[in-house]
Amino acid sequence: MKFTIKSSDKNSNARTGVLQTGHGEIETPIFMPVGTAGAVKAVQIPDLSNDTKAQIILGNTYHLYLRPGLKIIEAAGGLHKFNGWQKPILTDSGGYQVYSLANTRKLTENGVVFRSHIDGSKHEFTPENVMNIQRTIGADIIMAFDECTPYPCEYNYAKNSLGITHRWLDRCIKQFDNTEAKYGHEQMLFPIVQGSTYKDLRLKSAEFIASKNAKGNAIGGLSVGEPHEMMYEMTEIVCGVLPKDKPRYLMGVGTPENILESIALGIDMFDCVMPTRNARHGIIYTSEGIINIKNEKWKNDFSMLDANGTSYVDRQYSKAYVRHLFAANEILGGMITSLHNLAFYLWLVGEAKNKIISGDFSNWKNVMVTKLSSRI
């Protein structure tokens, strides 16, 4: 289990590396498709693996704990065996649900009591049982239990929350160290930097997290509605403190533009629901910009979905056809666009890696960023 830096960009903090896990190596920078409930929505495992070139996917502690539940996952032999994905898996701890399901939970020093969004039943998540749950799910990388603070966030709230997240981290580490992996492969625990949009809190948090000497470190609490500049500023501050020889994971980010900018700041790992969720809503990302395939202007456009795309769906289907699928509410539409978007995101980080290695990253990034965010 180790992370090796392979090359570094001269004009930015971008770097490439290889992270070894119990299910193989991950080449960074990398984008990790989100598979909350044990499935990357609308995408089959062979396509995910062979077509998008995904190297690692996410699962979610809260969602998997509620459904199908730990008994079934354990009986299956862990999530890898259950869903058939044999490459690395990272599970989020439920910290994001502390934010996204704020209406149905109660947070205390001990943990969080969630009211199930499925049946209303109460479930307490503590740093200890969140470690146990992730042991049972069997992810290669597991996340510390934290509170993802909202934006905007009062300073005092952010400061108190940060204290809780840090104390929870110590409890997570203790529990993690006192328990063992269940399925014969090693697991690693990533702590999470919080501190909302306050420089001093971010700095303090990054120093605290760095002091734990974890195998990898994450930055959370960003991309929750704050301006992009603020997100980059916080990321830069934190990257200045987190150890250089360990992978840095920027949680929940982001747009193609966000990803390239963050790679330049020294981020190695990303995850985001945008490529999959937006795909199901008709948005596709391409190297030339963003397309809303539902728009009337594609009605008679029989050109391939993305002439520059790397996925087989890009050449297999036309824009007009995919638009038709969305108009007709055919499930295939969302499957095609999901596959396309993931292949594009993976292509993007792969290309970033190539450019870092060849020394052309910064110029390439600057050209790409304006194209990527434009609307076609």
Next chain:
RNA sequence: GGGGAGAUUCCAGAGCGGUCAAAUGGGGCAGACUGUAAAUCUGUUGGCGCAGCCUUCGGAGGUUCGAAUCCUCCUCUCCCCA
């Protein structure tokens, strides 16, 4: 041949004298979405020189201060009985 029901804005379908440019669905058009309560949600959907005005509720007349709503005739649909 006899009896009955009905024609409403793209479609279906409310409205049954003023608060109606007209409910609600659907369809159309557009937008949002960042560690997924999301195949979801939001806006908009007669025209214009747009806090107002103009033209709309099958057609033509009429009653009324005022009509999609009441009356007369016409046109056309649908249903039942022979």
